[in-house]
Amino acid sequence: MDIRSIFMNIQDLIPTVTSMGGGFFIGIMFGYFVKKIIKILMFIAGGVVGLLLYLQQQQIISVNIEKLEAASTFILTLVTSSFDKMTQIGDGTTLGITLAGGFSAGVVIGITRG
Numbered sequence: 001m002d003i004r005s006i007f008m009n010i011q012d013l014i015p016t017v018t019s020m021g022g023g024f025f026i027g028i029m030f031g032y033f034v035k036k037i038i039k040i041l042m043f044i045a046g047g048v049v050g051l052l053l054y055l056q057q058q059q060i061i062s063v064n065i066e067k068l069e070a071a072s073t074f075i076l077t078l079v080t081s082s083f084d085k086m087t088q089i090g091d092g093t094t095l096g097i098t099l100a101g102g103f104s105a106g107v108v109i110g111i112t113r114g
Helices: 003-057 065-089 097-113
Strands: none
Touching: 003 097
């Protein structure tokens, strides 16, 4: 093997490496964003439930716990079904193994470390 064939092999790897690295950094940003949005939504939902329970304890309002439970179950079912639909729409083979692998690793790091 001469130096020219080695250089040509390295040039063939450049798109793969940049695709993997780009997907990784986009995945980190996406994971960080998802983590922050989930925290904000949990804070708001906890505040609303806490306020309702406080107002019920002060006998200002009356909360029907069964209806509240049914509404929360409906919302959770709606959210989980939307995630199922998203996974069916997105086909990882069209993205390529390197981009999908880098993206998924980035999302995991973004959620856990962000």
